[in-house]
Amino acid sequence: MVNIERDFHMASGEGEGSYAKYSRRQTIVIHETKPVVEKATIEVYRALLPKTMVIADLGCSSSSGPNTMLFMSHIIGIIADLCSKLDEHDAVELQFLNDLPGNDFNQLFRSLENIKNSATADHKGGRLPSYYISGLPKSYYSRLFPRHSVHLFHSSYCLHWRSQVPEGLVTSGKSSLDEENIYIRSKSNTTPLVVKLFQEQFRKNLSLFLELRHEELVEGGQMVLALLGRKDEDVYNGIVNKEKVKSFNLPVYGPSVDEVKEIILQQSNMFDLDHIKLFEANWDPFDDSEGDVVHDISSSSLNITTGIRTVLESIIASHFGETILDELFQEFWCVVAKHLAREKTKYAVIVMSLKKI
Template structure:
């Protein structure tokens, strides 16, 4: 599977779109805003730039795509008014893989800019320029020493490819308690290569003193088979797929050759790669947790299963359709929902651990 060609969130604004099923992602971004503001404040205070280049990697499409950009612009405007400086010109670079729904995002720009202008008190704010940058962030995307601030949320747990030589990970689609040791090693090695490449590329593209804030799903435990989210999420999806194998809807060899290109690292694994690459000083490296009760307590069990099923569909449908064909997607999601409802009723749905990294380019 060519991940760069296949991986993207569900497009459009329909019921199963990522746009309508990314409430958790927005909650996570909102939680990290104090760290984002801290990083931008430190950058602006140390440079007072007349122009700023901001990149958002893995921007996707929908309500969240321009949320961080809006907040960053507001932060800059507050800082420059306080300091009495002229408003800097801001270039916003929005990156995602080529299959991303850039069209929906660009169509929202006029209303976004209008709303932003109404929220900013200063009439001389801006100007702001927006560009789309399709491509994998596991390679170079921007000119050398061109970026002042870089942000990415809920993207870096996606790998550049499914690890090689994990054909013996039978009945699983990710790391599980029954996965052989070589599978765990292959996933970790792929993460090391990918994250190291990511850091090297960004080190070339960022100015000295530039700031980068990254948030992605991780884990508290050093054991990658620990039943934290999203391990449990992929395990439930594997159960749904295996049920369909037993019914003859999916061939066993199809199931055995399907694995998700994801790795949720521990804090120590992330720190190790940052120190090994060496181009960034660590300002913050911490985790936060969103418990399932905190996120779902306003819904009843059936609503939660519907929301969670739509959320995983918005993320995983392109991968499932590419591998199994589009004829199975409705049954897979229906079965996943039933299994999930059973786990919710037993209150065994784990929370989600988020790793937050704030660094400065040396």
Template sequence: MALHMVAGEGEDSYAKNSRLQEKAMLEIRPVLEKVVTDVCAAVCPRTMVVADLSTSGPNALRFVSDVIRVTGDCCRRSRRDPPELQFFLNDMPGNDFNSLFRSFARRSKKMAMAPHYVVGLPGSFYTRLFPGRTVHFFHSSYSLMWLSQLPTELQTNSKIHLNEGNIYITTTTPPSVVRMYQEQFQKDFLLFLKLRSKELVSGGQMLLTFLGRKKNSVFH
């Protein structure tokens, strides 16, 4: 079963319930500005390809706006013409791309923005998404803690009850199940890095933000 965020713009939608993700993006904004500036200085592309992996709703708008702003500032300081910006917004096929692009259309009418191009890219980021050496900047905020699948050992009927009633690690989760999730994350993250390393240009960068926990007895 593939899970996805609540679509649309209603009270229960992801677009209206993503304040935690918004807070994270605001906190890392100085890091984002440095990374985009470094890419502009190191690569200086005529066309800059930016991929946002699984950011949706108003946070995707904020990300695109920040990259455009920082790129323009960087080029003005160095007295260079800004590159053309190509944004790829990636998410699972079942997610709501229609609402996302309607919000972009409304935003573009309200404010003048530098020329840029935004397209949707459906698909899992645990697969290849781009041709080799084509992306200058990868961004992912609060997405990579989602695994590619349930740990294999938990997919059998005899063991699925071990974490019954939960879709994440809690204080009642047995240590054996914790290890299964940790091993699955290690496999998934290694795969993610291998895939992105093939797609990233020389001098390109990634900015990845994770949701985690400081301490919990289930890890002891």
């Protein structure tokens, strides 16, 4: 069975086949959420006027490399502008980069050298606030910070990952209730019980995440979260399938907007839902075109395959061994190309902003 804390991490490094190289879709998501992040940051700062503002990027490997720099330099620039307007020149910012221990924190810290230049370019006037950046290798489904210590949480492209494969899905340690699927496939292939187990695991994880962050946020603190979801209420529209796999399951679940709202409303004594929106991003992270036509199937299928490999290869290798990876993803490339010849696929991404009550 997959152990998410032990087995899961993004493909390290900065070259071909690295997650940083193929994380452009996450760049798109960060740009899409930029106004939400800016609004939350300004509201928290103006309401609390903290001398030390603590900001945590949870699941930071999903914004690795240039994306880490993009988010953090944006935040520093926002605070610099606010300091100038309020004549607060001694404001200090502490940022924490959090992810599972197996991720490439060295690569993340190497990318920090460019933050000052990027923030300076964004902030045309005045000096930048002091800032200090630390790494925190631990699951965000556990307590990370002291109570009432964080002003702003950010998480991009992470919360669709579950803390574990749903309990009860693997019946004997070898076989799965989902038979030859590694995820929810279709009504004819996936039983209602499997769907229920994934939904319950999602509810359990998100509820726990909200409870933990509520303890850690200061009064009036906020969170901006972006995760993969789905457009329709019909859960069977999500497809991730491999043949001849009976003891392997992906701990992933893409909720609908209504499912997310329902869980937050159940915790209505903790957070106000300030903003929630669903938008779509092309499956190919390097395809910025509009419409439903794939203009270069060969190139797009390779981009998609390599991007997915940078995310999933650690989990697959932990279960099947590394020797199958090249052959497996070569076959996957062919499957993706055939699919793109029929239709252009897009991801649904849910963005939300919550304020601690």
